Each structure stands twice: as C-alpha cells, then as structure tokens.
Amino acid sequence: MTQTTxxxxxxxxxxxxxxxxxxxxxxxxxxxEQLGLISAERxxxxxxxxxxxxxxxxxLIVVAKRLGIPLTDVAQALAELPHxxxxxxxxxxxxxxxxxxxxxxRRRELERLEHELTGCIGCGCLSMTACKLLNPDDxxxxxxxxxxxLLGSTDASE
Amino acid sequence: MTQTTxxxxxxxxxxxxxxxxxxxxxxxxxxxEQLGLISAERxxxxxxxxxxxxxxxxxLIVVAKRLGIPLTDVAQALAELPHxxxxxxxxxxxxxxxxxxxxxxRRRELERLEHELTGCIGCGCLSMTACKLLNPDDxxxxxxxxxxxLLGSTDASE
DNA sequence: GGTTGAACTCAAGTCTACTTGAGTTTCTAG
DNA sequence: CTAGAAACTCAAGTAGACTTGAGTTCAACC
Numbered sequence: 054m055t056q057t058t059x060x061x062x063x064x065x066x067x068x069x070x071x072x073x074x075x076x077x078x079x080x081x082x083x084x085x086e087q088l089g090l091i092s093a094e095r096x097x098x099x100x101x102x103x104x105x106x107x108x109x110x111x112x113l114i115v116v117a118k119r120l121g122i123p124l125t126d127v128a129q130a131l132a133e134l135p136h137x138x139x140x141x142x143x144x145x146x147x148x149x150x151x152x153x154x155x156x157x158x159r160r161r162e163l164e165r166l167e168h169e170l171t172g173c174i175g176c177g178c179l180s181m182t183a184c185k186l187l188n189p190d191d192x193x194x195x196x197x198x199x200x201x202x203l204l205g206s207t208d209a210s211e
Numbered sequence: 212m213t214q215t216t217x218x219x220x221x222x223x224x225x226x227x228x229x230x231x232x233x234x235x236x237x238x239x240x241x242x243x244e245q246l247g248l249i250s251a252e253r254x255x256x257x258x259x260x261x262x263x264x265x266x267x268x269x270x271l272i273v274v275a276k277r278l279g280i281p282l283t284d285v286a287q288a289l290a291e292l293p294h295x296x297x298x299x300x301x302x303x304x305x306x307x308x309x310x311x312x313x314x315x316x317r318r319r320e321l322e323r324l325e326h327e328l329t330g331c332i333g334c335g336c337l338s339m340t341a342c343k344l345l346n347p348d349d350x351x352x353x354x355x356x357x358x359x360x361l362l363g364s365t366d367a368s369e
Numbered sequence: 370g371g372t373t374g375a376a377c378t379c380a381a382g383t384c385t386a387c388t389t390g391a392g393t394t395t396c397t398a399g
Numbered sequence: 400c401t402a403g404a405a406a407c408t409c410a411a412g413t414a415g416a417c418t419t420g421a422g423t424t425c426a427a428c429c
Contacts (some may be wrong), residue, residue: 069375079376080418088416098425100376121279124416156321163278163318197309225396227405237406238388246386256395260404282386 065094065102075111082111090128092136115147120159154187175192223252223260233269240269242258248272248286250294271306278317 061116072079086101091110093101110131117127130151134140230237243249243362244259249268251259268289275285292298 067375068377078418081416083377084417096425098376099378100425118416160318160321165313165323212394225405241407242387254395256406257408258395275410276386301389 065104066108068093068101068103071103071108071111075115077111077115085111085124088124088128090124090131100117104139108141110134113152117152120156122155207211223262224266226251226261228260229261229266229269232266233273234268234275243269243272243282245284246286248282250287262297267298268292275310278313280313360365 066074068079068082071077071082077085082091086093091103091107091114093103093107098140113131114124114127117130118124130148133147133151134144224232226237226240229235229240235243240249244251249261249265249272251265253262254260272282272285275288276282288306291300291305310318
C-alpha cells in the first residue's frame with residue numbers, strides 16, 4: 054500500500070451522510086465529538102464536514118459499544134489515531150491489536166461462564182454446593198466480597 | 212440432589228451478609244428488590260432476612276451485568292424462579308439454558324469480530340476496501356443506515 | 370431571491386443503575 | 400439496660416450515553 058495519494062478534494066461528508074452510513078444518530082455524533090472521539094472540518098457556514106476515515110472511527114465506536122466497552126476506554130484506544138490525517142496501516146494495526154486483546158479477554162470470560170453453566174445443566178448439580186456458578190458464596194464467602202468464581206480471576210491483565 | 216432436606220430453620224442472612232458474600236452493595240440490593248429481582252423476608256423489626264438461595268439470584272445478576280445484559284432482561288429470566296421457595300433443579304435448569312443461549316450468542320459475535328480483526332492484522336488490508344471491519348461504509352453505505360458488516364448480519368437465525 | 374430541508378448551538382430532559390444523605394429504628398454485646 | 404453498629408425509608412444526587420427542544424443559520428434548488 055502506501056499508495057501516494059494525490060491531495061485530492063477527498064469528498065467530505067456531511068453529518069447526515071455519516072449518520073446514514075454508520076447508523077449512528079446525528080445527536081450521538083455531536084456527542085462523540087464533544088468527547089473528542091471524532092472530529093470534523095467546518096464549512097465557512099460552520100457545518101461539519103467529515104473526512105471519510107472518520108466513518109471508520111465511528112464504526113469502531115459502534116463495535117466497542119456493542120461489546121459493552123465504555124466510551125472513555127474507546128477514547129483511549131482511538132487516541133492513537135490521528136484525527137486530521139488518514140490513519141496509516143500501522144495506526145490501525147495498533148488499535149486493532151488493542152481491540153483484539155479486549156475481544157479475546159471478553160470471549161474467554163464468556164467461555165468460562167458458558168462452560169460452568171453447561172456443567173451445571175449437564176451434571177444436575179444445581180441444587181448443591183458443587184456448582185461453581187451458582188454457589189460462589191459458601192466456600193468463597195470467607196475470602197471477602199466479590200463473586201470471584203463467577204467473574205473469573207481476571208486480576209492483573211485488565 | 213433432591214436430598215430430602217428437613218424443614219430446617221434455614222439460617223437466614225442479613226443484608227450485610229448477602230452484600231459481603233456477593234460483593235454487591237447494600238444499596239444495590241435495595242435497588243434490585245425494588246425492581247423485583249430479589250426479595251427477602253422481614254424480621255418483626257422490619258429488617259430484611261434473605262434465604263440462602265437469594266445469594267444465587269444475586270450472583271446471576273452479577274454475571275448478567277458483567278455480560279452487559281440489562282436488568283430488565285435479567286428480571287425476565289429470573290421471573291421463572293420462585294422467590295419464596297428454594298428453586299428446584301428444573302427451575303435453575305431452565306434459567307441456565309436461557310442464559311447459556313445468550314452467552315453463546317454473545318461469544319459468537321465476539322468471535323466474528325475477533326476473526327475479522329485478526330484478518331485485518333494478518334493481511335495488512337487495513338488501508339483499503341478489503342477490510343470488512345473498517346470499511347463497512349463504501350459498499351454498504353448505499354444499503355441504508357447501520358454498520359451491518361461490523362455487527363454481523365444477525366438477520367434471521369439468531 | 371426565496372423557501373425549505375439540513376445543520377448549528379446550548380440547555381434541559383431521559384433512562385439505567387446505582388449511591389448518598391438525613392433522620393429514625395432495631396439488634397446485639399457488654 | 401444501654402451504647403454502638405447495622406438497618407430502614409425516602410428523597411435526591413450521580414454518571415454515562417444520549418435525545419429532545421427551542422431558536423437560529425446554511426445551502427441548494429427552482
């Protein structure tokens with residue numbers, strides 16, 4: 054890649070267009086801008102004009118939301134991307150890696166829970182103490198607050 | 212299982228104890244009760260006394276929250292469990308199944324995203340149109356709002 | 370050049386999920 | 400019996416993520 058793109062007009066998008074393409078309400082786009090997640094140029098008449106690459110940022114925000122990642126975290130991740138210029142492959146790569154790590158962590162958590170639930174259903178242990186999912190209280194209660202078993206001990210890494 | 216438990220006093224728990232065992236703040240427990248997610252008996256002096264099985268309900272609530280499931284949905288799932296008596300294996304089994312379905316769905320979604328991101332990282336396609344994750348706009352924009360590619364085409368089956 | 374749809378700003382409102390505070394009562398250990 | 404910890408209720412506040420509304424300005428087509 055690194056195709057030497059000429060400084061073309063790079064057709065800018067209005068907020069309405071970005072909203073349509075991403076499925077995100079205009080008001081939400083305003084909000085994201087307030088939080089510094091996205092940005093836009095302005096016409097002489099003060100209307101927003103988005104670079105095409107902003108659509109990608111918005112898409113990533115949507116994904117993150119879908120995964121329950123708070124906007125502040127998203128902001129952190131996106132902070133690595135330049136607002137003003139088209140992000141390079143390397144830029145995206147960095148962000149992708151961070152994202153992927155988050156995804157993998159979440160998936161692991163889900164799998165753990167899924168496994169435990171499956172176990173419960175399979176073994177019919179639900180009524181008694183053997184079930185890890187539903188009985189984190191008895192053995193673990195003494196260790197202090199927090200449903201450790203349930204949440205998995207994701208202590209450090211996060 | 213199905214061990215014929217005598218109608219023992221079944222040591223009831225105070226709100227403080229439930230809070231400690233589950234790691235959920237007392238105020239949150241009050242709140243959950245308001246929403247009908249949990250319930251408790253009362254002493255003659257009007258203090259809450261929880262049955263042990265309520266700890267499990269709370270634990271499930273915690274899990275659901277962790278998965279980003281809104282409390283209203285949790286309420287629906289828990290609606291199948293009796294408040295007043297100890298849920299039977301069958302009761303839990305039903306809830307577990309619903310839960311597991313949700314888990315599986317979420318995990319699939321994550322995996323899809325993970326896969327796409329991995330592809331992006333692996334092939335270095337991020338700069339151009341081939342990347343499904345970051346380019347849902349160009350080809351799909353014409354189809355109307357919504358980041359379809361990103362969210363996966365969760366049309367029918369699920 | 371006028372009108373109409375799209376945008377703009379800024380303040381306020383909404384919804385979820387709780388937390389905090391005030392003032393009061395109950396429980397439990399000494 | 401009494402002091403202090405723990406609970407209780409009810410109202411109000413908070414934080415995140417937006418939406419809604421009011422009043423105003425642009426932009427684009429006929």
